[in-house]
Amino acid sequence: MQDWKKKLSSYLEKTDDSLDLMMQRLRNSLNLYKPLHIVPYRSYGTVNRLYLKGRVLANKGVTSAADNDSLWKNLENMYRRFESDEVRDATIKVNFQEQEHTISTDREGYFVLNIEPSTPLELEDIWHEMEVELHAADISSFEPGVKAKAHVLVPPPDAEYGVISDIDDTIVLTSATDVLMMSKHVFLNNARSRLPFAGVSAFYRSLQLGRNGKRNNPFFYVSSSPWNMYDLLHDFLDINDIPAGPLLLRDFGLMQNKFFGSDHMSHKFKEIQNILLTYPHLNFVLIGDSGQQDAPIYKEVIKEFPGRIICVYIRDVELPDRAEIVNVITEELKGTVDMILVKDTATAAQHAAETGLIYQEEVQKVEEQKDIDTSDAPGTTTTQPPAPISKDTRGSRN
Template identity: 80%
Template sequence: MAKDFKQALGKAIEHADDQFDFFMQRIRNRFGLYKPLQIVAYRSYGTVNRLYLKGRVLANKGITSAADNDTLLKNLVNMYRRFESDEVRDAQMRIVYQDQEYNVSTDKEGYFVINLEPKTPLKPDDIWHPMEVELVHADISSFEPGIKTKAHVLVPPADAEYGIISDIDDTIVLTSATDIIKMSQQTFMNNARTRLPFAGVSAFYRSLQLGRNGKRNNPFFYVSSSPWNMYDLLHDFLDINDIPAGPLLLRDFGLMQNKFFGADHMSHKFKEIQNILLTYPHLNFVLIGDSGQQDAPIYKEVINKFPGRIICVYIRDVELPDRAKIVTTIAEELKGTVEVLLVKDTAAAAQHAADTGLIFHEEIEKVQEQKAIDKSDAPGTATQQAPAPISKDTRKIQG
């Protein structure tokens, strides 16, 4: 009974939300209130036989690039603009790849999704594959032809040693997801430059990307429950802090039936990780998360469903005893199958990765050095250093 009521209410909310969005689009059109349009093409992934692309068409709200000296007001205004998005439904898109044209339309939330089959074999050494995305037509008063952007799709090379799937919040960057007040402060009051990564993360992730073959071609995938509205901030955060580029797999956020009531943190992450493992059946993975939310239980389910596919799991300890106990219990249950390690910091994870042959032992010192630099950058320290420059290897592949 309760389930039926929940589903009925969800459908009603979905219908009302859809009608409201359609009404507002007509009002903005009639009074010329639409701002110039933009295409947001998300970093995605594929195989030598098929490339998957997702993006969105929105009104350009003028979100400004992050700066170290941005005021609190500027950060709050930018965050408001991210969430107060005006999506463009039924927009006609043209994708160009290998001189082939593909057409797709946006849905009622402004998203477009397409799977492309390459006309010619992909070059085995190319990790990222760029394609042109053009907005051909939109029934919007501010539409002007010529709006284009580049999309980048990752295809792991055949000689990649393993892949890495990582959470973001409280794994790479402090979010305080277990405390809604602190989480709001961290999220809304900072930007891509003032949010700092956990000490040593960039060096540790680069060491995993390098692996033991020295080619720096182990692919990264970032799975987060953050909404797609946060894409530009997270994209810039990774690039600014020299963290390996990878597809960002976020979650839709709205009053839709399966997003308002269902599609919780656990099911979203599990589904995305499952899709990655199914896409690359011959590639094994390292999983990285934190003890703050449900990462350990999610990863346990992944390990059980895909036996032999997970090399090891690193869970950053957020220093909450009850959460740590969940991780240690799961680690004990999986003992003899997959190592699940509750680690205090990246240096401890790097030591284990080197001891098990995932990275070079020389990388441990680099992680420790980066950790010391990052700690000196943290608020309240005597010295503040600029973010590390984006390395040549990373700059080549970022989209």
């Protein structure tokens, strides 16, 4: 059975590669490529090594979200995101600490680079900026001077803990268990019209603040959403004043390592595993929902990394059979790690205060934000403008 899968995967990989190369050559010969742009992804690293990932694509003209965007406009933008034209074998130059690093994009336009800082990092801020430049590409529309800013998170040594959070149905309404409703929420909304769960921004900010008052606890967002959704999710976090953090999404395709075995559970487990291995001296809070496989994934994380998980919050999506799965796992973990099935963020905040993760007075702020969010008219996220977000935590949008 495994031999059959390997042979089919190898065949699909070669076919996919040939089709991609043929389509790039065809688009290029017809001069169909739009101006090119670089999409750097918020990433993470340590004082000894910074990890950078991004993609080179044709610029399809996806517009920034506006409050008055029509459903058709949102659908058009979503189509442009998924009908992406990647640029393979492009040369990327990355400048950091006055040193230049060169790398090429792979067959799907991705580039990945590990950089060892030449001088010690200044850790007053958790974000570190790099300049990324498109140096060469075998595309007719290529023009020199295409640049972007990439941002890499490095937790400071006095961070109290880190937070790893799911996105869909954890911080934003997606209805992932209902295909029709999920399609409506995902394809017909934008970063401004998609709704965060009531009080989630205040709760996450309280966890970022912690008890040392420095607001330097790092956040990581792990999702099975495709990388094509990166700009929408990036903007959603910023617009709703939810702490910035690396977005670790998933690539869809026929490649060998994606066609078999790279399901929702294995993708999220691998990303969380990488984070915990990167920061062996930092413990974590895990946040997810009961709609998919978050509780079983987090249980496996707890087993592999004993003593590293402080607690787990699972938002109840109000499906009894899914809640029962969480309750069973909660009993299995009893005496080891608290896994709390919560109806709302205020309940999670109260538990966090009782266990010393946040200040008690933060609970009231979460409750107040929850009431504001709940009372808002449809299509809005808050009756008050969110607090300003500093430039260095926003990452780059091209």
